[in-house]
Amino acid sequence: xxxxxxxxxxxxxxxxxxxxxxxxxxxxxxxxxxxxxxxxxxxxxxxxxxxxxxxxxxxxxxxxxxxxxxxxxxxxxxxxxxxxxxxxxxxxxxxxxxxxxxxxxxxxxxxxxxxxxxxxxxxxxxxx
Numbered sequence: 272x273x274x275x276x277x278x279x280x281x282x283x284x285x286x287x288x289x290x291x292x293x294x295x296x297x298x299x300x301x302x303x304x305x306x307x308x309x310x311x312x313x314x315x316x317x318x319x320x321x322x323x324x325x326x327x328x329x330x331x332x333x334x335x336x337x338x339x340x341x342x343x344x345x346x347x348x349x350x351x352x353x354x355x356x357x358x359x360x361x362x363x364x365x366x367x368x369x370x371x372x373x374x375x376x377x378x379x380x381x382x383x384x385x386x387x388x389x390x391x392x393x394x395x396x397x398x399x
Contacts, residue, residue: 284342284353291331291339291356299327299341306343311350318391319352325384326354334358349393360399364389 287302289295300320307316323341330339336358344351368389369382389395 282342282344284344284351286340286342288338288340291334291336291358293328293331295331295339296324296327299323302341303343306345307350310345315350319350322388322392323352323354325388326352328384329361329363330354330356330358333361362397362399364395364397 285306287298289298300323303316303319303323307319311319327339327341330336334356336356338356340355342351342353342355344353363385366382366385368386369378371378371383371386
Protein backbone atom coordinates (compact mmCIF):
# COMPACT_ATOMS: atom_id res chain seq x y z
CA UNK A 272 0.00 0.00 0.00
CA UNK A 273 1.37 3.45 -0.83
CA UNK A 274 1.88 6.21 1.74
CA UNK A 275 -1.45 8.01 1.33
CA UNK A 276 -3.70 5.12 0.55
CA UNK A 277 -7.09 3.90 1.56
CA UNK A 278 -8.49 0.47 0.88
CA UNK A 279 -9.76 -2.86 2.11
CA UNK A 280 -7.19 -5.29 3.44
CA UNK A 281 -7.33 -9.05 3.73
CA UNK A 282 -8.27 -8.84 7.43
CA UNK A 283 -11.56 -6.99 6.76
CA UNK A 284 -10.23 -3.70 8.09
CA UNK A 285 -10.63 -0.69 5.86
CA UNK A 286 -7.31 1.10 6.16
CA UNK A 287 -5.80 4.53 5.74
CA UNK A 288 -2.04 5.12 5.82
CA UNK A 289 -0.78 8.68 6.32
CA UNK A 290 2.42 10.43 7.35
CA UNK A 291 2.69 10.60 11.16
CA UNK A 292 2.09 14.33 11.25
CA UNK A 293 -0.49 16.30 13.23
CA UNK A 294 -1.47 17.98 9.96
CA UNK A 295 -2.95 14.66 8.80
CA UNK A 296 -5.63 14.62 11.52
CA UNK A 297 -8.25 15.98 9.13
CA UNK A 298 -7.67 12.99 6.82
CA UNK A 299 -8.07 10.62 9.77
CA UNK A 300 -11.34 12.27 10.83
CA UNK A 301 -12.69 12.33 7.24
CA UNK A 302 -11.77 8.66 6.86
CA UNK A 303 -13.73 7.80 10.02
CA UNK A 304 -16.73 9.76 8.76
CA UNK A 305 -16.67 8.11 5.34
CA UNK A 306 -16.47 4.58 6.75
CA UNK A 307 -19.03 5.05 9.53
CA UNK A 308 -21.57 7.19 7.68
CA UNK A 309 -25.01 5.96 8.69
CA UNK A 310 -23.65 2.97 10.64
CA UNK A 311 -23.66 4.38 14.18
CA UNK A 312 -25.03 7.22 16.25
CA UNK A 313 -23.49 10.67 16.23
CA UNK A 314 -22.48 10.12 19.88
CA UNK A 315 -20.55 6.95 19.03
CA UNK A 316 -18.93 8.61 16.05
CA UNK A 317 -17.79 11.54 18.25
CA UNK A 318 -16.33 9.12 20.79
CA UNK A 319 -14.42 7.41 17.99
CA UNK A 320 -13.17 10.80 16.78
CA UNK A 321 -11.85 11.62 20.27
CA UNK A 322 -10.14 8.24 20.63
CA UNK A 323 -8.60 8.42 17.16
CA UNK A 324 -7.40 11.97 17.76
CA UNK A 325 -5.68 10.98 21.01
CA UNK A 326 -4.04 7.83 19.66
CA UNK A 327 -2.92 9.45 16.41
CA UNK A 328 -1.57 12.48 18.29
CA UNK A 329 0.44 10.19 20.57
CA UNK A 330 1.90 8.39 17.55
CA UNK A 331 2.82 11.72 15.93
CA UNK A 332 4.25 13.22 19.11
CA UNK A 333 6.14 10.35 20.69
CA UNK A 334 6.70 7.33 18.43
CA UNK A 335 9.18 8.75 15.94
CA UNK A 336 7.37 6.81 13.23
CA UNK A 337 7.26 8.25 9.71
CA UNK A 338 3.74 6.97 9.08
CA UNK A 339 0.64 5.80 10.89
CA UNK A 340 -1.99 3.44 9.62
CA UNK A 341 -5.55 3.37 10.91
CA UNK A 342 -7.94 0.50 10.31
CA UNK A 343 -11.68 0.32 10.90
CA UNK A 344 -13.70 -2.89 10.92
CA UNK A 345 -17.45 -2.75 11.39
CA UNK A 346 -19.02 -5.82 12.96
CA UNK A 347 -22.62 -6.56 13.93
CA UNK A 348 -22.44 -5.09 17.43
CA UNK A 349 -19.12 -3.23 17.50
CA UNK A 350 -16.68 -1.08 15.63
CA UNK A 351 -13.01 -2.01 15.86
CA UNK A 352 -10.24 0.54 15.42
CA UNK A 353 -6.62 -0.39 14.89
CA UNK A 354 -3.57 1.84 14.72
CA UNK A 355 -0.17 0.75 13.46
CA UNK A 356 3.14 2.52 13.29
CA UNK A 357 6.81 1.62 13.07
CA UNK A 358 7.94 3.80 15.96
CA UNK A 359 9.36 3.28 19.40
CA UNK A 360 7.29 0.76 21.39
CA UNK A 361 5.22 2.38 24.13
CA UNK A 362 2.14 1.00 25.81
CA UNK A 363 0.06 3.96 27.01
CA UNK A 364 -2.36 1.60 28.76
CA UNK A 365 0.18 0.79 31.49
CA UNK A 366 0.73 4.36 32.64
CA UNK A 367 -0.58 5.82 35.87
CA UNK A 368 -4.05 7.28 35.52
CA UNK A 369 -4.34 11.00 36.23
CA UNK A 370 -5.96 12.09 39.48
CA UNK A 371 -9.12 13.64 38.09
CA UNK A 372 -10.20 14.72 41.56
CA UNK A 373 -7.53 17.44 41.43
CA UNK A 374 -8.01 20.74 39.65
CA UNK A 375 -6.26 21.25 36.30
CA UNK A 376 -3.67 23.43 38.06
CA UNK A 377 -2.89 20.75 40.66
CA UNK A 378 -2.86 17.76 38.31
CA UNK A 379 0.34 16.58 36.64
CA UNK A 380 0.54 17.08 32.89
CA UNK A 381 -0.07 14.03 30.71
CA UNK A 382 -2.26 10.97 30.64
CA UNK A 383 -5.65 12.66 30.50
CA UNK A 384 -6.24 11.87 26.81
CA UNK A 385 -5.62 8.14 27.11
CA UNK A 386 -7.69 8.19 30.32
CA UNK A 387 -10.62 9.55 28.30
CA UNK A 388 -10.06 6.89 25.63
CA UNK A 389 -10.12 4.17 28.33
CA UNK A 390 -13.38 5.52 29.71
CA UNK A 391 -15.18 5.81 26.35
CA UNK A 392 -14.04 2.67 24.53
CA UNK A 393 -15.23 -0.80 25.57
CA UNK A 394 -11.94 -2.60 25.05
CA UNK A 395 -8.35 -1.52 24.44
CA UNK A 396 -5.40 -3.68 23.52
CA UNK A 397 -1.75 -2.91 22.79
CA UNK A 398 0.80 -5.13 21.12
CA UNK A 399 4.19 -4.65 19.59
